[in-house]
Amino acid sequence: QQPVQSPQAVILREGEDAVINCSSSKALYSVHWYRQKHGEAPVFLMILLKGGEQKGHEKISASFNEKKQQSSLYLTASQLSYSGTYFCGTDSGNTPLVFGKGTRLSVIA
Amino acid sequence: GAVVSQHPSWVICKSGTSVKIECRSLDFQATTMFWYRQFPKQSLMLMATSNEGSKATYEQGVEKDKFLINHASLTLSTLTVTSAHPEDSSFYICSARDRTIEQFFGPGTRLTVL
Numbered sequence: 001q002q003p004v005q006s007p008q009a010v011i012l013r014e015g016e017d018a019v020i021n022c023s024s025s026k027a028l029y030s031v032h033w034y035r036q037k038h039g040e041a042p043v044f045l046m047i048l049l050k051g052g053e054q055k056g057h058e059k060i061s062a063s064f065n066e067k068k069q070q071s072s073l074y075l076t077a078s079q080l081s082y083s084g085t086y087f088c089g090t091d092s093g094n095t096p097l098v099f100g101k102g103t104r105l106s107v108i109a
Numbered sequence: 110g111a112v113v114s115q116h117p118s119w120v121i122c123k124s125g126t127s128v129k130i131e132c133r134s135l136d137f138q139a140t141t142m143f144w145y146r147q148f149p150k151q152s153l154m155l156m157a158t159s160n161e162g163s164k165a166t167y168e169q170g171v172e173k174d175k176f177l178i179n180h181a182s183l184t185l186s187t188l189t190v191t192s193a194h195p196e197d198s199s200f201y202i203c204s205a206r207d208r209t210i211e212q213f214f215g216p217g218t219r220l221t222v223l
Contacts, residue, residue: 002152008169030210041202041217042153047210087152089212096214097204099153 001025002078003090005100012032012078012107020103022088031064032089032097035082045073048088075105081109111137112162113205115212116216122193125221129186130218132203139205144176144210159186193222 001065003024010018022031034042046057048064056062059078064071069093075082085104088099112135122128131177132142145153157173159165159180167173177189186205190197198221204212 010209032212034214039219041214044211049210091210094210098155098156098159101152 003088003097003100005086005088005098005103008101009104010106012105014080014107017075018075018078018105020075020086020088020105022090022100023068024090026065026069026090026092027095028069028090030091031062032091033062033071034087034089034099035074035084036087036102037084038096046087048054057109061077062075062083069085078105079106080107110133110198111205111207111213113139113203113213113215115203115204116218117130119219119221121221124194125192127189127191128193128220130190130201130203130220132186132188132205132215134184134205134207137205137207137213139186139207140183141206142180142186143203143204143206144178144186144188145204147202147217151199153202156188170214190220193220195222198222 006021033045036042050066059076062073087099087102089099096106114133116131116198144156145154156171157165157167159178161180165178180186201215
């Protein structure tokens, strides 16, 4: 079943923060986050495994609450290069990733 | 990170013809490859999963006779769109996984059927 992402779209000014949420109705083993620019393939950001872990990469971090079957992606001090569509992909245990509908992020100067 | 290539990057064909798309893992052995399709402004939808040396597993609603998948080696999977029609025009993306859980995506192939 497809995970639900929110919000569907968000517009930020440079330097502002954003949170993108991903929730599933199924038990999850891992959550994968990707960013896709128009006309390009998705680019891997990070994986979170069950165990309630958090990860960070520069100003982008994420958390995974396996009990709530939710993950959140945090973008701090956003840059123009952060613009794109963010997808979460969920894995219920050695299964293909199922992607949410995406969150379109636009960062403006 | 691991690299996955796709060929061709884009293809334009006439209605009724067949098109083959290749997906290669360049620096690792892909035990499993996945084929996704993405229509404009939509999410990636899984079409099928293929394991080397065995038949592909298709998702519900995907015609196995129309979308032929062959995973002949640990580094190559092909998707053939047979008798293509304009509604098959889409962005086709493959991904590959080794024995870990991470999926590595190819750059995608844009198919336009006239």
